Amino acid sequence: MKVPDLVNLISERASLPVEQTKPMVEVFFRSIKSALKEHRRTELRGFGAFEVRDREPALRMNPKTGEKVHVGQRRKVVFKPSRLLVGRLRGGA
């Protein structure tokens, strides 16, 4: 399922016209994203929590040249589903 179908569902649920729902859905996910960019955890009770973890850059050898290289210091987004979400899911725990 992609955003357009999602928007239709939400529009129906929230009794909001599709043209108004679409930008709201965009704001919603963009807000979570900008919070995560600031390393702020997003905790949505009953759904799950998003957080950003930093992975330290690893020192690796380039096997061809023997050079030492730092491999990607990376930001990683971690989502932990709420037990409620998993419980409501078909076949969930």
Place this chain on the structure above:
Amino acid sequence: MFTGGLGANSDPAGENTDVEQGNITREDLARSLCQAHGGLSLNESHALVDAILDAVQEGLDADGRVKIRGFGTFEVVRREARTSRHPKTGELLQIPESNTVRFRPSRKFFSN
């Protein structure tokens, strides 16, 4: 108009203690939606937050996958049944198979 930013002033009254810890909650998201839309009450914005999250769950049930461009993909993944030990008592436990949700951020997650 639809900036969707959650600045430090998203909770001017300081009522939401989570904001001080930097956590974002349903409340903060409802306020962003309320502000971005302009014509929705805070209650209606809360209902909208609920509707969005419910729709993601329904999408997962219907398709097993919900893809939000520029954000990421939620996916139902199956966890096989396994045997494990109770960490304290050491007794064997049968853990039945179950489904859970995995999120994979979009490749562009941090770049736009």
